[in-house]
Each structure stands twice: as structure tokens, then as C-alpha cells.
Amino acid sequence: MTENGVSPRAKVLTIDTMNPTVKKVEYAVRGPIVQRAVELERELSEGMKKPFAEVIKANIGDAHAMGQQPITFFRQVLALCSYPELLNDSTFPEDAKSRARRILQSCGGNSMGSYSASQGIDSVRQDVAGYIERRDGGVPCDPDDIYLTTGASDGIVTMLKLLVCGEDETRTGVMISIPQYPLYSAALAELGAVQINYYLNEEKCWSLDISELQRALDEARRHCNPRALCIINPGNPTGQVQSRECIEDVIRFAAKERLFLMADEVYQDNVYADGCHFHSFKKVLFEMGPEYSNTVELASFHSTSKCYMGECGFRGGYMEIINMDSEVKAQLTKLVSVRLCPPVPGQALMDLVVNPPQPGEPSYDNFIKERTATLNVLAEKAKLTEQVLNTVQGISCNPVQGAMYSFPCITIPEKAIKEATDNGQQPDMFYCMKMLEETGICLVPGSGFGQRDGTYHFRMTILPPTDKLKILLKKVKEFHQKFTEQYS
Amino acid sequence: MTENGVSPRAKVLTIDTMNPTVKKVEYAVRGPIVQRAVELERELSEGMKKPFAEVIKANIGDAHAMGQQPITFFRQVLALCSYPELLNDSTFPEDAKSRARRILQSCGGNSMGSYSASQGIDSVRQDVAGYIERRDGGVPCDPDDIYLTTGASDGIVTMLKLLVCGEDETRTGVMISIPQYPLYSAALAELGAVQINYYLNEEKCWSLDISELQRALDEARRHCNPRALCIINPGNPTGQVQSRECIEDVIRFAAKERLFLMADEVYQDNVYADGCHFHSFKKVLFEMGPEYSNTVELASFHSTSKCYMGECGFRGGYMEIINMDSEVKAQLTKLVSVRLCPPVPGQALMDLVVNPPQPGEPSYDNFIKERTATLNVLAEKAKLTEQVLNTVQGISCNPVQGAMYSFPCITIPEKAIKEATDNGQQPDMFYCMKMLEETGICLVPGSGFGQRDGTYHFRMTILPPTDKLKILLKKVKEFHQKFTEQYS
Incomplete structure (x- = not known):
């Protein structure tokens, strides 16, 4: 009997009686490390003291969340489609209106x-x-x-x-x-x-x-x-x-x-x-x-x-x-x-x-300008990420030829591997969780994507704005050096 | 060997080797009768002669497709969210902007x-x-x-x-x-x-x-x-x-x-x-x-x-x-x-x-006006549908107390049931398909939703505009009478 005199009924749906295939599902990109990042953000906003001023999320390919601006033309057409009254608004370009x-x-x-x-x-x-x-x-x-x-x-x-x-x-x-x-x-x-x-x-x-x-x-x-x-x-x-x-x-x-x-x-x-x-x-x-x-x-x-x-x-x-x-x-x-x-x-x-703006259409030049700028910045950040990571002893990063991620190999000292394993944690999860707690940087451990046994990685997006990406890479470098010393 | 001299390779994925549970899935609301309705629309647009001038779809609860207008406030906010430049546009009301x-x-x-x-x-x-x-x-x-x-x-x-x-x-x-x-x-x-x-x-x-x-x-x-x-x-x-x-x-x-x-x-x-x-x-x-x-x-x-x-x-x-x-x-x-x-x-x-407009906010009156008008029209059409269907001998329709559908019971003559069964068709599918071919009205047979054995129904939305709904109900009535005569 509970306090209010009602006997608790056993639940119909429990962890033991739910769909067993659902239990097997794992999705690291939004897994425990990201949940902890969200908690840390809340703690920071509530004024709790942390060794960092902000959480930087490099865990997910979420470009706009990292400050990338939408293509103006796309958003104009979406606004026109949402509220067709705007088709009478002369400030919208004709090609956006015709698409809408x-x-x-x-x-x-x-x-x-x-x-x-x-x-x-x-x-x-x-x-x-x-x-x-x-x-x-x-x-x-x-x-x-x-x-x-x-x-x-x-x-x-x-x-x-x-x-x-x-x-x-x-x-x-x-x-x-x-x-x-x-x-x-x-x-x-x-x-x-x-x-x-x-x-x-x-x-x-x-x-x-x-x-x-x-x-x-x-x-x-x-x-x-x-x-x-x-x-x-x-x-x-x-x-x-x-x-x-x-x-x-x-x-x-x-x-x-x-x-x-x-x-x-x-x-x-x-x-x-x-x-x-x-x-x-x-x-x-x-x-x-x-x-x-x-x-x-x-x-x-x-x-x-x-x-x-x-x-x-x-x-x-x-x-x-x-x-x-x-x-x-x-x-x-x-x-x-x-x-x-x-x-x-x-x-x-x-x-x-x-079906983006075509040459001769009013929005063409601006569309090309925006698209080129975004892709150029991404290319710069891909190069920057590879270069900086490869300056760190114990981190080895393949060129980021495309997509939005680096997936460097990291050397984790034996002592750290043992401490992680003793805690029932994957060594790279242990590493990334520690990095998050100490620096506010949110990466995803390689074990969430799979890797050859005995190797360790993390996935890091190249999406943060260049100035923030530089800070991030510097912090990763410092963290890795400190971590390596600590466990050597 | 095919014409071009290439021997066709057996497919990896065939009806016999695909997921058997997917094969069991049925979804009548967009089933064969709706596919036929889409074909008929195309045939009409290509100038083919039909005993009707347009296909009227009363098969799915798709209000805007039937001419219902969106709530202005909702669409204003969506446009503002899509293209935030519009937050500087003085023609948008302040409550829409604050929501956005x-x-x-x-x-x-x-x-x-x-x-x-x-x-x-x-x-x-x-x-x-x-x-x-x-x-x-x-x-x-x-x-x-x-x-x-x-x-x-x-x-x-x-x-x-x-x-x-x-x-x-x-x-x-x-x-x-x-x-x-x-x-x-x-x-x-x-x-x-x-x-x-x-x-x-x-x-x-x-x-x-x-x-x-x-x-x-x-x-x-x-x-x-x-x-x-x-x-x-x-x-x-x-x-x-x-x-x-x-x-x-x-x-x-x-x-x-x-x-x-x-x-x-x-x-x-x-x-x-x-x-x-x-x-x-x-x-x-x-x-x-x-x-x-x-x-x-x-x-x-x-x-x-x-x-x-x-x-x-x-x-x-x-x-x-x-x-x-x-x-x-x-x-x-x-x-x-x-x-x-x-x-x-x-x-x-x-x-x-x-979180719609509240009393005192600039969009409140118009929001209430639009919402009330839509719900009042739906209530009228619910009543109209029930009333007209119940004037037809062989159709019996419960009151449409809510939602967007009537689900009347229809009497299908023995001869029609036999003809349908001989063709491997559910009798109400036979009935609805015939109605579609003869009148252009697209309903969903009761067998797509389940019904007591030996009873037959169709589902008809109350969504067409009132004038069109009246035509639709008249046509259903005439079709039912003709169908009953033909198979008696």
C-alpha cells in the first residue's frame, strides 16, 4: 500500500515486457553524452560554476544550429507558400513568387x-x-x-x-x-x-x-x-x-x-x-x-x-x-x-x-553567392580541422574530403582504458565524457559508429563558426595532452 | 536473352522475397478506389468523355483540399518563422510576431x-x-x-x-x-x-x-x-x-x-x-x-x-x-x-x-471568427449529410455527432453481392467502384474499416463545400436508387 492507501498496480508496459528489438536500438549521435551536454547547458544557465563558459556541440550535423544562415531564396518561397497573401507583396522577387x-x-x-x-x-x-x-x-x-x-x-x-x-x-x-x-x-x-x-x-x-x-x-x-x-x-x-x-x-x-x-x-x-x-x-x-x-x-x-x-x-x-x-x-x-x-x-x-534560381532570374546572383560562401567556409573548416588535429601527438586525422565530419584516431593510455573498462564504459566514451565535463565540448565517441577493436576515435563536426571552431580545436588539443599526461 | 543481348538477372527483391508483414498491410483510405479516382481525374483532364465533369473526393479527411481556408494567424506566424526578415514588416500583427x-x-x-x-x-x-x-x-x-x-x-x-x-x-x-x-x-x-x-x-x-x-x-x-x-x-x-x-x-x-x-x-x-x-x-x-x-x-x-x-x-x-x-x-x-x-x-x-490568440491580442477577434465559421459550417454539413442520406431507401445513417465522417449502412441487393463475389470483390467495393465510374464520387467501402459480417457501409467525409456536398449527396441518392433497381 502506498501513502494514500492505494495499492500500486503492476504496470502493463515495463522494461521486461516491452518490445525486445526496441531495447537493442542504439543511436549515439543523440546518446548519453548529448543528454549530459543538455544538462550542463541547463546547469550553466542556472548559474552553476563550470570550468567553461559554454557548451559547444560538435556532435551532430546541424548546420543552422551552428549559425549557418539559410538560403534567402528558399525561405522567401516557403514564406510565400505558408502565407500566400504575400504574393501581393512587391518586395518579394518574381522568381520566388513563380516557384511558390x-x-x-x-x-x-x-x-x-x-x-x-x-x-x-x-x-x-x-x-x-x-x-x-x-x-x-x-x-x-x-x-x-x-x-x-x-x-x-x-x-x-x-x-x-x-x-x-x-x-x-x-x-x-x-x-x-x-x-x-x-x-x-x-x-x-x-x-x-x-x-x-x-x-x-x-x-x-x-x-x-x-x-x-x-x-x-x-x-x-x-x-x-x-x-x-x-x-x-x-x-x-x-x-x-x-x-x-x-x-x-x-x-x-x-x-x-x-x-x-x-x-x-x-x-x-x-x-x-x-x-x-x-x-x-x-x-x-x-x-x-x-x-x-x-x-x-x-x-x-x-x-x-x-x-x-x-x-x-x-x-x-x-x-x-x-x-x-x-x-x-x-x-x-x-x-x-x-x-x-x-x-x-x-x-x-x-x-x-x-530547382534553384537559374541564370537570368532575379535571385540567381544572390543564390550563387550564398551557396558558394557556405561551401567555401565548409571547405576551409574541413582543412583547418584536419590540420590542427594532426598537430596533436596521439591524434591522427584523415583528410576531411567531404561531408561534415572528422573522425580522428586517438591514442588512449592503458591506464585510462583500464579505468574506463573497470567502470563498464567504452574507453572513448570515457574520454569524450571527460572532455565534455572539463571543456564543454560535445563530441561523439567512435564506439557509437563502430571501429576496429582496440582503436579509438571520436566524430567531430566541422560546423561551428570558424572562430569557435578554432577555440574548440585548441581545447581538444589541450584536453588530449592533459588527459594523456594524467593517465601515463 | 533480351533484345539487347543481356540476360536478365533475377531480382534480389521480389514479391516472394520481400518482408511478408509488409504484404499484409492494407490502407483503404488511399487504396485502389483512390488510385482509380486519380486515373479518372487524369483521363478527364486529357479530354476523355465521362458521365461526370469532375471527380469529387470524399474519401479522406483533407480539409484544405476541399476548400477549407487556413487560419490566417497560423499562416502569418509560419511565414514569419520561415523568413524572419518579415519581422520588420509592419503589416504583420504584433501577436503573430511575438509568437514567431x-x-x-x-x-x-x-x-x-x-x-x-x-x-x-x-x-x-x-x-x-x-x-x-x-x-x-x-x-x-x-x-x-x-x-x-x-x-x-x-x-x-x-x-x-x-x-x-x-x-x-x-x-x-x-x-x-x-x-x-x-x-x-x-x-x-x-x-x-x-x-x-x-x-x-x-x-x-x-x-x-x-x-x-x-x-x-x-x-x-x-x-x-x-x-x-x-x-x-x-x-x-x-x-x-x-x-x-x-x-x-x-x-x-x-x-x-x-x-x-x-x-x-x-x-x-x-x-x-x-x-x-x-x-x-x-x-x-x-x-x-x-x-x-x-x-x-x-x-x-x-x-x-x-x-x-x-x-x-x-x-x-x-x-x-x-x-x-x-x-x-x-x-x-x-x-x-x-x-x-x-x-x-x-x-x-x-x-x-x-497557444492561439488570446482576448485583447490584435488577432483574437479574427481568429475566433475564422474558427467559429469553420466549425459552424462543419456542423451544418454533418446534419445535412445525415438528413439527406436518411431520405434514401436502403441507406441508414447514424447522426454525425463529431469528427468528419458519415458511415451509413447500405443495403446491397443479393444479385449485386453475387456479381461482386464472383469477381472476387467485396460487395461494398463493387458498389463504391461503380459509383465512382458512374458519378465521379470517391468514397471508401466499409470493408476497408471493418464491419459486421453481412453488413455493408461506406465512409464519406462531410468536407466538400456545402454546394458541392449537396450535389454529391444528390448523386449518391440517385446512384443508390439506380443500383438497387438494376440489381433487384
């Missing part, structure tokens, strides 16, 4: 408040197809193969959901890179699929070796049914940009081994290193000829959240599916209809990303 | 383009809690129990996901009303949970009888583990509004039988019939005293998509969870973090719904 009119005409009742088709607004899918054709040098794209999504995560989970079947030794296995973006491991855990790890080659700038794919696949075939291969290019968390040759090899491998390819290409505009270029899987596939382009099943994912726009909060995205069996495609269309539609403002934003 | 400033101050980098906390923006959750407290006559609400969602569907699926476990006879069973909203059956099919049907009492205006709940539960206990009870109030597709007594009985039943309660309350402002009032499960639970309020586990769902705002496209919503085990709650928070966050524009809109 086109989007609204595609909405039921000319309102973003209407549901769209579950696959996404027709005209937006047409614009996405046009964008892909231009990007891929004329390789044709059918708007019917485009599905708009609630961010790329939504599309990736939906595709994985279609692929999972079988029990025990016939259970679907999905190959993912290690290090990986933990959406993949989380989705596979929730779906009860088998995660097949292939390791990227840190010595060769996180490149992908076909021999390693083969090793991972052969091993996995002993205990599951490998059916899909996921690639993130440019890489998250590792920042590499794959060569065209590598992509061809991967496609040949997928064809030979009968694997469904999933290409996570959300960082397609984020390429900084000299000599690196983004090659879409779609384009390479089609340039390899009909033996491949008629057969290899491919889903490619894009998003409004990254690149130069960084509009994460709108949850916009699309996927393109190639060579999907038509019956399966009908099932996909049915499946997405249950959730009605992706958010329409995110669809509108996706439309602007694939 | 508050929302933007809660966003990282003051941008809707930033990710929010996965549970939703803090200040929005505080405003939701304030709204619930006012709505429920002061029953306290903790913002920490609020999770913002991507529409109500997202919250419902997430809660069901937590609840599902066990195999065979211990597999989780979930009780849903028949007729039901097919999101529930679709989610249960995908999760592999057992759907337990309890039938609403059509003779008593779709009321819920506890004896029927008991019957369904007792039967289900023989083959699964019933753990949750879902209620939709006001009802979808059936339009009833539950009495306070009924809600008390349901809560007592859930307590006695140890069931987790899920209350889908997205139509909480859509109550039209005299003497009917919306009673939230939360309020009734707390007024029943600590024996219940301290123990019964409840999740309640709301949305920006229905009521007077009808903003479906923004995919905004929230859920409130009561008495959830703290460890399970931590798992819930982790689970939602994998998808990063609900769309921020939808969160902003949810904020406005729970």
Missing part, C-alpha cells in the same frame, strides 16, 4: 495544409527527376521512380523494411560500413535483421576495399542471407569521397553477389578536397552499360538537411529507386500511403533544392 | 532549419502542457510527458511498437474498434501483433458496450496476450462522440483487465450534436481518483490535421503519456531520437494550435 505559385498549384486547394500524394507532390517529383538528369549528365530519370520522404532516414528505414525476411540462417543480412552512421544499426536492430560489418580502410583514407567486402560477405553467408549493401558517400562519420573506380567495383560486386544497393548520397554537394568529385551510383551504374544498368537494383537517398542548405528541421528528402520489381514497387507505394504523406513544407523545400 | 519570436528563440540558431530535441521543442511542449491543463479543468500536465510527433499516426505507431512482444500464444494483442481507422490494422500487421476486434453498436449510434469489450478480450486471451485497448473519440470512421459514463467504464475495464489505453483524440474540437461534449480520457481518468489516476497507463494523441485547422500537410502532432514506467519512457525517448526530430514547421503549427 507552382508549388501551391500542385497542392490540393492550393494549400500546403493539404495532404499530398503519398509518393510526394507530382511536380516536385518531376523537378527531382530533372535535377538528377542534369546531375548525371543526361542519364534518364523517371519521376515515377522518385519517392519524397521525411528526411533521408525515413527512406532508408522504408527500404530496409521491404528487404527484411526469413528466420535464423535465412534471415536477411545487410552490409554496412564500419564506421557507420548509426541510423543503419538502429534500423537493423529494430527490424531484427542481421548487421554485416565491412571495415573501411583507415590507412587509405577510409577507402572501401572489395576484398574486405568479400570477406565480410563470405563470413556472413554462413549464418544469414545477405541481401543488401549500404554505402554512404561522401562518408559519414568518416568524411571520405569515393573514387569512380571504387564505385564501379562496388557495383560489379553487388551484381556478382546479387545484393540490393543502397546509396546514401545526402552529402553530394559537400566535397572539398582537391581531385575529389562526387559520382552518383546511378550515373556510374548507367555508364557501365546495360549488363549493369538493366539489372542492378539500387536505391539512392538525398535530403534537404545537408549540403549547402542544411535545412534539417524541415525533414525533406527523396529516394530514387532503380530496377525495382514492379510488384515490390506497388507494395512500397502502399506502405508509404499508411503514413499519408511526407511533410509538405519539406517537399516544397526539396523542390527548391532541385 | 518565441518559436525562433527555441530553435537552434533561431532557425526552423535546425533539428529540435527529438521529443520536440521545449517551449512547444510547455505550451501543449498548458493547453491540456486548461482543457482538462486544471488537471496537471508535465511537459516531460509530451512528445511531439509527425502527425498523430507517427505517435500511434511508435506506441504500438513499444508494446509488441512475445510469440504465438504470448504475442501481444491490441484491441481496436470495428469499424476502425485502418492505420491501426496496418500498423498491427506490420508489427506482427494480433488485432483484436471489438464491435461498436451501430443500433445505438456506434456506442461502445463494455460487454462487447469483455467478449472480445475473453476470446482473444485463448490465443494471444492482450495488452492494449485503442479508442478513437470522436470516432473515425463512425462519427460518434462518447459519453463521459462510457469513458469511465472503459477506464475501469482497462484497469481491471490490465490494458494499456491508447486514446486517439484528434477530433477533439469536432463535436457538433446537441448534448454531446468532448471528454478527454486524461481528465476523466484523473477525476476518477488516485486508484485510477495513479495506475492506468494512457497515451493520448492529438494532431494539427483535423479540428478547425485541418493542416494535414504539416504533419504536426503530439502525444501525452500518463503513468508510463520510467525505464520504458527512457526507451521511448531513445527510439524517437533515431529519427532525429518531428518536422519543425509542424511543431511550430502545433504550438499555435495550443
Whole structure:
């Protein structure tokens, strides 16, 4: 009996009686270290004394939160779509108005408040197809193969959901890179699929070796049914940009081994290193000829959240599916209809990303100026991050060729490893947590993404403004030196 | 070998090798009849001759698509949040600006383009809690129990996901009303949970009888583990509004039988019939005293998509969870973090719904005028629909007390039933498809929601503008008479 005389009823839903697959899900990018960062921010705001004045979050690719400004044109069109009265406002440029009119005409009742088709607004899918054709040098794209999504995560989970079947030794296995973006491991855990790890080659700038794919696949075939291969290019968390040759090899491998390819290409505009270029899987596939382009099943994912726009909060995205069996495609269309539609403002934003101002339009010059400035600053910060980290003894950082992250290897002294292990903590979690408490810098331990046993890393975004990034890198350096001394 | 000399490779992903639970998913609201309606619209636009000039869609609760106008204040604030330059525009009212400033101050980098906390923006959750407290006559609400969602569907699926476990006879069973909203059956099919049907009492205006709940539960206990009870109030597709007594009985039943309660309350402002009032499960639970309020586990769902705002496209919503085990709650928070966050524009809109203009603020009068007008028109159309349908011999329609739908019982002649069955079609699908082809009216057959064997229904929204609704009802009447004659 409790104090008020009521006997407590046992809960229906407890940790022991809840969905066991949900319990297995982990998502380090918003894990315990980030929760502690939020607490620290609150403590600071309540006046508690800390060894730092502010928490700097370099844990997540959240560009606007780090001060990146939105593209003016995109926001003008979104405002016009939200409140069409503004179409009468002469201060808005004509190209913004014409984009807004086109989007609204595609909405039921000319309102973003209407549901769209579950696959996404027709005209937006047409614009996405046009964008892909231009990007891929004329390789044709059918708007019917485009599905708009609630961010790329939504599309990736939906595709994985279609692929999972079988029990025990016939259970679907999905190959993912290690290090990986933990959406993949989380989705596979929730779906009860088998995660097949292939390791990227840190010595060769996180490149992908076909021999390693083969090793991972052969091993996995002993205990599951490998059916899909996921690639993130440019890489998250590792920042590499794959060569065209590598992509061809991967496609040949997928064809030979009968694997469904999933290409996570959300960082397609984020390429900084000299000599690196983004090659879409779609384009390479089609340039390899009909033996491949008629057969290899491919889903490619894009998003409004990254690149130069960084509009994460709108949850916009699309996927393109190639060579999907038509019956399966009908099932996909049915499946997405249950959730009605992706958010329409995110669809509108996706439309602007694939159909930005053109030469001769009033907003063109400013659009190019804003986009170039953002990408240039990112390229500078990618270089700065690599350079500074590599000046620290015990930290070794590959070039940040693309995406928004560095993933340096850190040497953790034996004593620190022991103290962490004694506390039941991963050594790099121990390291990052200590850094957070002492410096206010929030990074994500490498163990949240996966890494070779006995190696330790952290993921750090390159997104803080340059002046703050410099402070951050200096603090990381000082912390690492102090930590190393303390535990040597 | 194909024409171009390439031997087709067997697909990795086929209808036989895809996820079998996905195949079981059905969602009638956007099913084959709606696909045919879209085709017909295209055919009409291409100039094909049809026995009708336009397709009228009364299949889905999509208010703006049917011409309902958005609330001006909401859209002003969304425009301000999208393009904060407009904060300098003197034509926007001050209360809209202050709402926009508050929302933007809660966003990282003051941008809707930033990710929010996965549970939703803090200040929005505080405003939701304030709204619930006012709505429920002061029953306290903790913002920490609020999770913002991507529409109500997202919250419902997430809660069901937590609840599902066990195999065979211990597999989780979930009780849903028949007729039901097919999101529930679709989610249960995908999760592999057992759907337990309890039938609403059509003779008593779709009321819920506890004896029927008991019957369904007792039967289900023989083959699964019933753990949750879902209620939709006001009802979808059936339009009833539950009495306070009924809600008390349901809560007592859930307590006695140890069931987790899920209350889908997205139509909480859509109550039209005299003497009917919306009673939230939360309020009734707390007024029943600590024996219940301290123990019964409840999740309640709301949305920006229905009521007077009808903003479906923004995919905004929230859920409130009561008495959830703290460890399970931590798992819930982790689970939602994998998808990063609900769309921020939808969160902003949810904020406005729970914190609309107040007396004395410049937008108050116009807000009240717009809201009242929309709800009054809906009430008129609810009455009109019931009245006209009941003038048709062979159609019997309960009062549309609330929500946005009528769900009349239709008499289908034996000959038509035979013809449908011979074609492998549900008789009401046969009926609705014929109506679509002959009149251009798109309704959803009752079989898509579930109904007692041997009875037939359709769901029709009350959303078309009054003049169009009158035409629609007239056409339904004529079609039904003709159909009945033809098959008698």
C-alpha cells in the first residue's frame, strides 16, 4: 500500500515486457553524452560554476544550429507558400513568387495544409527527376521512380523494411560500413535483421576495399542471407569521397553477389578536397552499360538537411529507386500511403533544392553567392580541422574530403582504458565524457559508429563558426595532452 | 536473352522475397478506389468523355483540399518563422510576431532549419502542457510527458511498437474498434501483433458496450496476450462522440483487465450534436481518483490535421503519456531520437494550435471568427449529410455527432453481392467502384474499416463545400436508387 492507501498496480508496459528489438536500438549521435551536454547547458544557465563558459556541440550535423544562415531564396518561397497573401507583396522577387505559385498549384486547394500524394507532390517529383538528369549528365530519370520522404532516414528505414525476411540462417543480412552512421544499426536492430560489418580502410583514407567486402560477405553467408549493401558517400562519420573506380567495383560486386544497393548520397554537394568529385551510383551504374544498368537494383537517398542548405528541421528528402520489381514497387507505394504523406513544407523545400534560381532570374546572383560562401567556409573548416588535429601527438586525422565530419584516431593510455573498462564504459566514451565535463565540448565517441577493436576515435563536426571552431580545436588539443599526461 | 543481348538477372527483391508483414498491410483510405479516382481525374483532364465533369473526393479527411481556408494567424506566424526578415514588416500583427519570436528563440540558431530535441521543442511542449491543463479543468500536465510527433499516426505507431512482444500464444494483442481507422490494422500487421476486434453498436449510434469489450478480450486471451485497448473519440470512421459514463467504464475495464489505453483524440474540437461534449480520457481518468489516476497507463494523441485547422500537410502532432514506467519512457525517448526530430514547421503549427490568440491580442477577434465559421459550417454539413442520406431507401445513417465522417449502412441487393463475389470483390467495393465510374464520387467501402459480417457501409467525409456536398449527396441518392433497381 502506498501513502494514500492505494495499492500500486503492476504496470502493463515495463522494461521486461516491452518490445525486445526496441531495447537493442542504439543511436549515439543523440546518446548519453548529448543528454549530459543538455544538462550542463541547463546547469550553466542556472548559474552553476563550470570550468567553461559554454557548451559547444560538435556532435551532430546541424548546420543552422551552428549559425549557418539559410538560403534567402528558399525561405522567401516557403514564406510565400505558408502565407500566400504575400504574393501581393512587391518586395518579394518574381522568381520566388513563380516557384511558390507552382508549388501551391500542385497542392490540393492550393494549400500546403493539404495532404499530398503519398509518393510526394507530382511536380516536385518531376523537378527531382530533372535535377538528377542534369546531375548525371543526361542519364534518364523517371519521376515515377522518385519517392519524397521525411528526411533521408525515413527512406532508408522504408527500404530496409521491404528487404527484411526469413528466420535464423535465412534471415536477411545487410552490409554496412564500419564506421557507420548509426541510423543503419538502429534500423537493423529494430527490424531484427542481421548487421554485416565491412571495415573501411583507415590507412587509405577510409577507402572501401572489395576484398574486405568479400570477406565480410563470405563470413556472413554462413549464418544469414545477405541481401543488401549500404554505402554512404561522401562518408559519414568518416568524411571520405569515393573514387569512380571504387564505385564501379562496388557495383560489379553487388551484381556478382546479387545484393540490393543502397546509396546514401545526402552529402553530394559537400566535397572539398582537391581531385575529389562526387559520382552518383546511378550515373556510374548507367555508364557501365546495360549488363549493369538493366539489372542492378539500387536505391539512392538525398535530403534537404545537408549540403549547402542544411535545412534539417524541415525533414525533406527523396529516394530514387532503380530496377525495382514492379510488384515490390506497388507494395512500397502502399506502405508509404499508411503514413499519408511526407511533410509538405519539406517537399516544397526539396523542390527548391532541385530547382534553384537559374541564370537570368532575379535571385540567381544572390543564390550563387550564398551557396558558394557556405561551401567555401565548409571547405576551409574541413582543412583547418584536419590540420590542427594532426598537430596533436596521439591524434591522427584523415583528410576531411567531404561531408561534415572528422573522425580522428586517438591514442588512449592503458591506464585510462583500464579505468574506463573497470567502470563498464567504452574507453572513448570515457574520454569524450571527460572532455565534455572539463571543456564543454560535445563530441561523439567512435564506439557509437563502430571501429576496429582496440582503436579509438571520436566524430567531430566541422560546423561551428570558424572562430569557435578554432577555440574548440585548441581545447581538444589541450584536453588530449592533459588527459594523456594524467593517465601515463 | 533480351533484345539487347543481356540476360536478365533475377531480382534480389521480389514479391516472394520481400518482408511478408509488409504484404499484409492494407490502407483503404488511399487504396485502389483512390488510385482509380486519380486515373479518372487524369483521363478527364486529357479530354476523355465521362458521365461526370469532375471527380469529387470524399474519401479522406483533407480539409484544405476541399476548400477549407487556413487560419490566417497560423499562416502569418509560419511565414514569419520561415523568413524572419518579415519581422520588420509592419503589416504583420504584433501577436503573430511575438509568437514567431518565441518559436525562433527555441530553435537552434533561431532557425526552423535546425533539428529540435527529438521529443520536440521545449517551449512547444510547455505550451501543449498548458493547453491540456486548461482543457482538462486544471488537471496537471508535465511537459516531460509530451512528445511531439509527425502527425498523430507517427505517435500511434511508435506506441504500438513499444508494446509488441512475445510469440504465438504470448504475442501481444491490441484491441481496436470495428469499424476502425485502418492505420491501426496496418500498423498491427506490420508489427506482427494480433488485432483484436471489438464491435461498436451501430443500433445505438456506434456506442461502445463494455460487454462487447469483455467478449472480445475473453476470446482473444485463448490465443494471444492482450495488452492494449485503442479508442478513437470522436470516432473515425463512425462519427460518434462518447459519453463521459462510457469513458469511465472503459477506464475501469482497462484497469481491471490490465490494458494499456491508447486514446486517439484528434477530433477533439469536432463535436457538433446537441448534448454531446468532448471528454478527454486524461481528465476523466484523473477525476476518477488516485486508484485510477495513479495506475492506468494512457497515451493520448492529438494532431494539427483535423479540428478547425485541418493542416494535414504539416504533419504536426503530439502525444501525452500518463503513468508510463520510467525505464520504458527512457526507451521511448531513445527510439524517437533515431529519427532525429518531428518536422519543425509542424511543431511550430502545433504550438499555435495550443497557444492561439488570446482576448485583447490584435488577432483574437479574427481568429475566433475564422474558427467559429469553420466549425459552424462543419456542423451544418454533418446534419445535412445525415438528413439527406436518411431520405434514401436502403441507406441508414447514424447522426454525425463529431469528427468528419458519415458511415451509413447500405443495403446491397443479393444479385449485386453475387456479381461482386464472383469477381472476387467485396460487395461494398463493387458498389463504391461503380459509383465512382458512374458519378465521379470517391468514397471508401466499409470493408476497408471493418464491419459486421453481412453488413455493408461506406465512409464519406462531410468536407466538400456545402454546394458541392449537396450535389454529391444528390448523386449518391440517385446512384443508390439506380443500383438497387438494376440489381433487384
